[in-house]
Amino acid sequence: MDTFAGILTSVSYRRGAIIHASNTTCNSLFIVKSGILRSYYFKDGKDITAHFAMRYGMVGAVDSLLRQTKSRYSIQALENSEVLRMDYGEMESFLAKNPSLERLARKVSQELYLDLVERLEGMLFLSAKERYDHLLNRYPQITQYVGLGHIASYLGITQETLSRIRNST
């Protein structure tokens, strides 16, 4: 964090604020200091949450960042949030000037990859309830801040199913 301090900007967002709107290129990566952000997109008219980020978590419009295209994703603050913004272009030139940090950047990218592998395996082997329990385990307070619908779409189930899961304990 300190190493990258020079290219990090502090920003505050209000609950509900749209930090990045889909269909535009997004050059920033966001690191959450406090609050909650989510990235989401629309699939057949439905709002699908792709990712949640809480304290020390990162979010970005991955497709746009990595391929420099317009993004399918939007990013939104679900609570009032303190966020560090890193411009991806600045990051690239910062890394170019400090090649020793490239290794770190790669390691981060690889860790994110392994996280995704885990999420994919969850989809392959776990029931809706088990996936929900895992999520609660990882983010115990998530239900206090995030609506049922957002959680359900993240887990790949309907709101109704999640409601039933929750009330059958």
Added chain:
Amino acid sequence: MDTFAGILTSVSYRRGAIIHASNTTCNSLFIVKSGILRSYYFKDGKDITAHFAMRYGMVGAVDSLLRQTKSRYSIQALENSEVLRMDYGEMESFLAKNPSLERLARKVSQELYLDLVERLEGMLFLSAKERYDHLLNRYPQITQYVGLGHIASYLGITQETLSRIRNST
């Protein structure tokens, strides 16, 4: 490929050969010149295919490579295959000597990430049949070389379901 030629070794494997056995650390990354490899693991006693790699594709025991732990994954040749092996330790020191290549390595890692995002979305939104059609679309000849069971576990469905999907066109 040429850039890394110095640390790539050509190897041949016979159909059915186990290239890497699970529960051991795997220091190699494999790039397929011809043939097919798969990585797989056991989940509740069932053989689950995690990944297929055909021409120019890569496989590795990702968990072991990236975290230097014993791997859950095994790697197997499904056909006689010509493979390039890259030792991960050599790769790391090669990159350390040629920091300008770190950027490339990071880009590769990021592309693999986006591939996984796509696969995850498949699990979230596509029916078993749609996932099968996507796979066929990407690897039209896969059915000629890979057994039904391996394909089914890769898609996250049972062999029986895949058999029905296939015979209902």
Added chain:
DNA sequence: CTGATTTTTTGACATTCGTCAAAAGTAAAG
């Protein structure tokens, strides 16, 4: 507070896919 809006819950029913068991088909070994 109070009415309006949004979110969550509940119900009835449909669909997809899994499970278990057995039959049919294919490949491998003697």
Added chain:
DNA sequence: CTTTACTTTTGACGAATGTCAAAAAATCAG
């Protein structure tokens, strides 16, 4: 060939989750 092992198909049934509709509960604005 022919026997044996493995792979794929088929059938009957059940479980998990989706869909649509409406009721209940919570939240928000005035």
